[in-house]
Amino acid sequence: MRNFITPRYYLPALMIFILLLIPLFISSPYILHIMAMVLFWAYLASAWNIVGGFAGQLSLGHGVYVAAGAYVSSLLFANIGLSPWFGMIIGGLVAALLGVIVGYPTLRLRGAYYALATVGFAEGFRVILINTTKIGSWHTGGAEGFLVPLLGDAPQHMQFMSKVPYYYLALVLLLIIVGFSFWLDRSKLGYYLTAIREDEDAALALGINTARAKLIAAALSAFFTGVGGVYYAQLIRYLEPNAIAGAIMSNQIVFLAIVGGRGTVLGPVIGGIFLTIIGEMTRILFDQVMGLHLFLYGIIVVLFVIFKPRGLIELVEKPYEKLVKMLNGRRVEGAS
């Protein structure tokens, strides 16, 4: 039997354990909300990473999938009372379908076409959301936005008055996407995606159906992003087209993943956690001058990109490996 009491196993377990305990020590709903958002951004960045990192195809319109998940689940919830728990699956599938629609014609091309198509598609989608107030008899709110009906404490509809369940839900989502990325990294599909990222011509010559592999990655990425959108809708309970489908949402996701380390399992998670916390801190500390916090945030990001071009993961990887080695060494000594 494999020995599970090695640092390789207990260090991650310890980290998850600490994350599980956090709500016991924090009672401020504001801080819990921020913590949930931190995990949520890490989740979105990881979802983007499937197509943007592993497959190396730059998507600049992931806001579409967030919006698709959020709107689809919320409209079904408000109009026919479908629980957002089921809405997660439907919202995710709709997002995946949109991902295939953008990707199918453009992922067989090389170069910037896919990236351009995602930008155009996202912008178009945002404008449609703003200008559509009704789908059939269902109100979507248009530019005013859409208020998700609040039922109070209704766990069966993913609604809670406390922030604690939202925190745990974000944590579960994050663990699922990290587990998936971990599997993907070692899977056949993961190999093909890496091959495509490294040398698409060679991958093609070796008989890899590159267009299909990229499309699967795009659909998976969109699916997980759509699921995230459903969560977002229930946490924020107000959908505003510009905020949810706009460039800020799309760019933020890309930003976190690239600064964290695209194409790695944990890079986007680290990017999401660090940058969201830094963003919040600059916002709190420098609130006297409008916009100053964004300026400082930008400078910090630029510094990271200059000094750690492979991503923040570089900062974490080596000390972590050292720690594992050290703990391993101690164990061996103790055993002898």
Next chain:
Amino acid sequence: MALLEIDNISVYYGEMCVLRDVSAQIDSGEIICVVGANGAGKSTLINTISGLLKPKTGKILFNGEVISKLEPYQIVEKGVIQVPEGRRLFPNMSVEENLLIGSYTPTSRKKRKENMEKVFTLLPRLAERRKQIARTMSGGEQQMLAIGRALMADPKLLMLDEPSLGLAPKMVSHVLELIQNIAAQGVTILLVEQNVYHALKLCNRGYVLENGSITLMGTAEELLNNPHVKKAYLGL
């Protein structure tokens, strides 16, 4: 019936004609070489057979079946594999990972273990270095790996695009010897080379490609003794 039959194909890059009415055939078990100068269209020929480029006119048959309309991955599935010019390894993957990528097709995936053993027997150097990252290997080793990766797909027809490119003379003869060993195992070989003398020494028959057309063909001996080949390619 020929294993591969190229029937009067013409290939264009936009308006420019790169291959004009090229016909050739390869029988099972042969080693065929295509020689010609830089820019004669040798790589284009291989890429067209692989399906990376589509001929504007004419067709290509493999085992009597038209493959010139298929996608590259379908052609690889039929057993037509190329070792691309300049090796095109996945630089940040290990030797083992590069080999695994080679066994994509449904049929070769089942024989993955067996094929990997075969490759390691044929190329013991790779077995020693299975965990090494591809880009840190020497040019010769990288070429070996590129050939090994192609063998993982269980080729019936193996096409090699300038395998001697950029290698030290000693390594060149090593690679050519390897190609001979692969042929001895029943794999048909299509070799494209600028290193005309070595290539003709190795093969059964050859074609000379000049400016996109086949100007000469014959047995290796005939070509080696042909005055034009002697003058233009062998410097005699």
